[in-house]
Amino acid sequence: MPETASWLGRLGGQARGLLRKLHRAVTEAGGPQVITESLSPRGPNPYLDPAILARVGFSPLLAKVVVEGFINGLHKSPFHGFSVEFADHREYVAGDDLKYLDWHLYARTDHYYIKRFEEETNLRCYILLDRSASMGFGTGQLTKWDYSCFLATCLAYMMLRQQDAVGLSIFGAKPGLMVPARCRRSYLRQLMRVMIDNGPAGGTDMVSSLRGIIRNIKRRGLVVLISDLIDDPEQTLATIRLLQSHRHDVIVFHVNDAAELDFPFEGATLFRDLETGEELEIDPASVRDGYCKRMQDICEFFKKGLTESGIDYQMLNTRTPYDKALAGYLGRRARVGR
Amino acid sequence: MIFAVLSVLAPYALAASALLAIPIIVHLLKPRKVRQTPFSSLRWLHLTRQHLTRRIRWHQFLLFLLRAAFIVLLVLALARPIFSTGQEGKPAERFIVLDVSRSMKYKDGDRPSVMDNARELAAQLVRQALPEDRTALLLTSNRTDVLCPLGPDAEDCLAALSTVRAGNADTDLGSALPVIRSMLSGCRPGADVRIAFITDNYQRNWDQAAIATFLQDVPSPPQVKIIDVAPPHPHNAWIAGARFQGAADEASGQPARIIVQLGCSSDEAQERTLTLTDLSPLKDQTRNILLQPGRLTTVDFEVPAGFNVADKIARLQLTPSDRLPEDDQFWLPLAPRGTQVLVIEPESPRKDRYHPAFPLRTAIDVLGQEGMYAWQRVSKSHREVTPKDVAGAEVIVLADVPDVSEPVRHAIEERVRTGGGLAIFLGPHVQGSFYNTKLASALQPGKGLLPLPLKSAVPADNRLAPMTRVSWSHPLFASMLDPIVGDLGQVRFRSYYLFDDSPRGNVLAWIDDKSPALVEHALEAGKVLVVNTTPNADWSDLAGRASFVPLIDRMLAHLSGGGSRRQFRAGDEIALTIDKTDDAVRVTTPADASLVPTLKPAGERTMLRLPPQDEPGVYLVRSNDRTRPFVVQVGVGDSVLAPADAALLRQWWQPANLEIVRAESGSAGIAAERLPLWPLILAVASFLLLTETFIVTWLCPKATPAVAHGIVHRRGLLASSPKTASPEAR
Structure with a gap:
């Protein structure tokens, strides 16, 4: 459990750093004229623009960011609840999806914990x-x-x-x-x-x-x-x-x-x-x-x-x-x- | 046969065709600026390759053709191509002979003179030379001057041609032929020889002997064209000659006479007035005369007995002046006695009319009439004659003499060199060894009394040999074509001398084209005339001809011109003797201009020489406080305005191809028509340039925008046009 939390924590920290880097790339992508437009996004989700992603570099984390961003962007996604089985908790960090917040545990401990699931392999x-x-x-x-x-x-x-x-x-x-x-x-x-x-x-x-x-x-x-x-x-x-x-x-x-x-x-x-x-x-x-x-x-x-x-x-x-x-x-x- | 020839006037400009390398390098050789780029796969591009290639080639090839054609046309235009018709395609050696004799001065009212027309035609002929032609320009009167030697740049002589004026000398177009013959030695093999005479084409302009000699000498018959510039109906009256006949015995009180002969060429009779002047203190005398065309009219003026005629020169004036005014006046030096003629005869036992010199004596004697003198004859045998006799004579005649003593020979040579005349009649008595060793100079043939050594006397072949190739234009034969006294051409020879070498003097007539009949030879101030027959009927029938006496008269007059008669023809070199002097000698012309003569001691006298003088009138020689006049007369040969017989000319010029054209027939009949092509070529080149610009600025942007933009941008053409603005600007 601690190992998992530390692993997740490191991954989360790296992901945040990567997000900042990605954000800078987005804001600088269009040159000066983009800045005057007050960071307006270049599409529904600028983080999925291949050109911008190419600036950041190719890494597994980036794939994670892309996929998570993509998943988060899917409102009323029909893909929720695939083969989910509760695995453990981890401490909430900023940016985590609140829908995975374990409110019961919050009521008991007064701390925020995110529920983690062990998904099944079916394909x-x-x-x-x-x-x-x-x-x-x-x-x-x-x-x-x-x-x-x-x-x-x-x-x-x-x-x-x-x-x-x-x-x-x-x-x-x-x-x-x-x-x-x-x-x-x-x-x-x-x-x-x-x-x-x-x-x-x-x-x-x-x-x-x-x-x-x-x-x-x-x-x-x-x-x-x-x-x-x-x-x-x-x-x-x-x-x-x-x-x-x-x-x-x-x-x-x-x-x-x-x-x-x-x-x-x-x-x-x-x-x-x-x-x-x-x-x-x-x-x-x-x-x-x-x-x-x-x-x-x-x-x-x-x-x-x-x-x-x-x-x-x-x-x-x-x-x-x-x-x-x-x-x-x-x-x-x-x-x-x- | 008419040919069409395309040629260029400036072939060196064709070297600029190297500029053609520019479009070749730009379009074909220059590595094209092709951007290289990798591509995933050419699988789908291969299907459109052929179509693509054709479009690129069409565009590039069209531009290349346009630019190459533009340069080619530009170079062609610089080379000045011309399109010629009327001449064969072979290079030609062209000799343009321009007649500048006195008759070319003929001027009818306000119209341009004949000389002006001829000069314009000559310039036109010079300009019409094709690039490979070479042209020579000759000016001919009684002699020929080369204005422009044979070469490709005759147009350089046009400035000099514009200043050419007709002189006062007679025409002798035959004098141009030896000059042309000498220039033919530098001709290119295979080139055509074309001779164009621009002349008024009167009968006396031509010399059959000169033509025949020329045609014998040239390797191939030339193409001859006579451009006749004579006025349509010329008319002229002139003073043909005058003679002073003093009384043989002054004590008789018989007046002297001045006999004037006048001629007329026209369609009708002319009324004129003849005035005798300048015989102070005598009054001027006037005669009203009616001149009949084609006939000589004789007018007499009396000069009172006892009138001192020493150094007097009478002036005869025919009024009113006509269109050739120079021959309407005549200056006659009056001699106190007749011209002394020494006839040296062979010794003969017969003193009567069978004497070998009898016809000659008789001819000279009859020239004086009824106590008047013209020629004072002294006859001596070759044994009796002395040097003193020779020194006192103006004209010496060797009438078939075998030889003379050495002092006499020396005296004769000295007398001729100082202006005397010598006539040599050959015949059976002649000793060839004496003539060849004493009279002819083997080392310097031109310096001897006999211009050419004798070979042998031969009889004619089974028939009487005719006189051929007579130089009728020579003053010796003036009026010998007259129907009454014109039987000189019918003279027949039974025997004659052959000569060792080709004649070096001026052969005036031939015997059957085999041996010279008459040879004129100048020896310093004097003249020598060799007559290849006897003065009687032994070798020919000349002495029995009607023309014999006039011929002797003209012969003596011609030979004595440098003597006491002191008359010269315009265009002749002046050579006369004056008293020996150490002072400066000055010659004043009729226009009061001063001439500096060349002086040369000649025994007891001094030889005076002047270059040919063209101004007629009285010239004054001033030396030792003494003034002696001499006269320069215009030749009367050009006064006879009788058109040449075209058929006779063609016969004389055979086998050469002779063409006679009138100047009024226009330039088409004179020379080739030349059409300059370079203006047309320049127009086409300009059109090509416009087309190329159109394609680059209009068509290319549609076909290949990128290429077209690049071209237009580099050229700066229509840069402000939105259509052709550079991609960066857009």
């Missing part, structure tokens, strides 16, 4: 993270890989928070490294270490990679695929459907950079393929319309093809706030839990 989640070189592309403050890693971290945190077992598989041209599913909170840091140590590199072979992963996943569960899906669309779709056919619940996060969707380049540009090294000199303005149309067609193709198969498809770009992705996960998770 195995597998995060399949594309680590091909194309994921290293980014035109903003973070690449698709950064965005995907943080999204995976947040998802893992949320899964662990809900007592789900989380596994991670990083794939590229080959199935790659597979981290088995576990249900330990400390497992989050291990997953992050795997992501950090295996940066984007190599090409993409969705078919062979996913087929290899399928062979290694023995138990059915929730499969979260985070990828830019740059491969043959037909075969990629068929392979993802193969996951579904193995009785997995599948969520696909199709991650793109904003530049991949808008193609905002100007002037004669020599583009170098991050995966193959091939170079192509073109005038972006002259191909912009055709390219964007083609990208829309591809996204539409995946969305239609996956949705028809009962697979959740969520197209993200690196500027999409994480709550959208998390909401998508929770929606799928809720359906799986029922």
